[in-house]
Amino acid sequence: MNTIQLISDSFIENKCNFKQLIERLKEGFASTTIQVPMRHHHDYPNPPEDKDSTLLLMPAFNPGVDAGVKIVTVSPNNGKYNLPAIQGTYIYLDAHKGNIKAILDAKSLTTKRTASTSALASSFLSREDSSSLLMIGTGALAKNLIQAHASVRPITKVYVWGRTLEKAQAICDALSNATYSCTAITNIEDKISEVDIISCATLSPTPLVFGKWLKEGQHLDLVGAYKKDTREADDEAVLRSSVFLDTYQGGLKESGDILIPLNTGIITKEDIKADLFELCNGSKKGRTSETEITYFKSVGHALEDLVAASYFYNEFISNK
Structure with a gap:
């Protein structure tokens, strides 16, 4: 069984070459194969806070190559617990066989890809x-x-x-x-x-x-x-x-x-x-x-x- 790699924020921070990532994004936006459905947005009750929280699911597929989904939660009252309101994880998959290749912390992944875009x-x-x-x-x-x-x-x-x-x-x-x-x-x-x-x-x-x-x-x-x-x-x-x-x-x-x-x-x-x-x-x-x-x-x-x-x-x- 393939080992699931755990890729931390610190690795992403230290190993990002913006020129290379920007070039990859350019190739991705020029591609006709990557499929991106509308993201899923689900508000759900959070009784201890008497305020809804939110679950966001953001999938994308490059058929036969790779796929992934970012899972993000938004808990507006998290400041009082000294936690960020927005937390997330990215699950990176083999689109051919369906196995999980890696789990990445979403914070640095998101900042790097947003800045590069x-x-x-x-x-x-x-x-x-x-x-x-x-x-x-x-x-x-x-x-x-x-x-x-x-x-x-x-x-x-x-x-x-x-x-x-x-x-x-x-x-x-x-x-x-x-x-x-x-x-x-x-x-x-x-x-x-x-x-x-x-x-x-x-x-x-x-x-x-x-x-x-x-x-x-x-x-x-x-x-x-x-x-x-x-x-x-x-x-x-x-x-x-x-x-x-x-x-x-x-x-x-x-x-x-x-x-x-x-x-x-x-x-x-x-x-x-x-x-x-x-x-x-x-x-x-x-x-x-x-x-x-x-x-x-x-x-x-x-x-x-x-x-x-x-x-x-x-x-x-x-x-x-």
């Missing part, structure tokens, strides 16, 4: 000479987004904004050995009109990025605001930009950054230029001019999890 989009949408980045947000994704973007563009200057200067400085301290400078800032408006790329990964319910601040040629990468009634960028930012999604399947249904302007008539579905499937298979183009402002909305997709699980599994086996 944003950088993949940037490779189509940001200017090739983009050298400066503003990171809005200081959560688990912030450091990864900076590193991933810097792997596809010649970044020399990074600015970080968070709810506290201390948290922003902590991100910069964690990147003190990077090839680019990293500076914590207290005001988004001070730098947002200067940088080439703006990456935003927050839980803010209301916009932090305003279109009046944007300049020609910028690329806007929106990763937070995963609920239908929350958003990170305002209507003017949408109107001034060419809009792209990771997938139509999720992007048109899950995030207020797209849903709110769609529902209010600010934009129509026809205004959305392309998703990553179309960019990666070459059927549609990304940036078309040096002055264009590009706007990418990521909500996540199970294809990304499967590709990342395959990448880290192969790294794990080769390092044994």
Whole structure:
């Protein structure tokens, strides 16, 4: 019987090569074989808390090759137990024989694949000479987004904004050995009109990025605001930009950054230029001019999890 490999967050953190993972994701989005059904969302009672919890199941299949499912629970009151509200595991399978090949901790898997997906989009949408980045947000994704973007563009200057200067400085301290400078800032408006790329990964319910601040040629990468009634960028930012999604399947249904302007008539579905499937298979183009402002909305997709699980599994086996 085949041994089930246990792949930890620490292995994923230490063995991630963003350039390689981004290339694998590009191949995955260009593929016509990977199948991804809609994710399962189940709310269930949690009597001890008198509040529902949620179970999310996110499957993907590459027939005859591999398959996987991410299992995530959301328990909103977990803070009082000193536990994260969101916890998860990824089960990676042999799609031919059905056996489990590996179990991966989902936290680092998700942050690495999410950051790499944003950088993949940037490779189509940001200017090739983009050298400066503003990171809005200081959560688990912030450091990864900076590193991933810097792997596809010649970044020399990074600015970080968070709810506290201390948290922003902590991100910069964690990147003190990077090839680019990293500076914590207290005001988004001070730098947002200067940088080439703006990456935003927050839980803010209301916009932090305003279109009046944007300049020609910028690329806007929106990763937070995963609920239908929350958003990170305002209507003017949408109107001034060419809009792209990771997938139509999720992007048109899950995030207020797209849903709110769609529902209010600010934009129509026809205004959305392309998703990553179309960019990666070459059927549609990304940036078309040096002055264009590009706007990418990521909500996540199970294809990304499967590709990342395959990448880290192969790294794990080769390092044994």
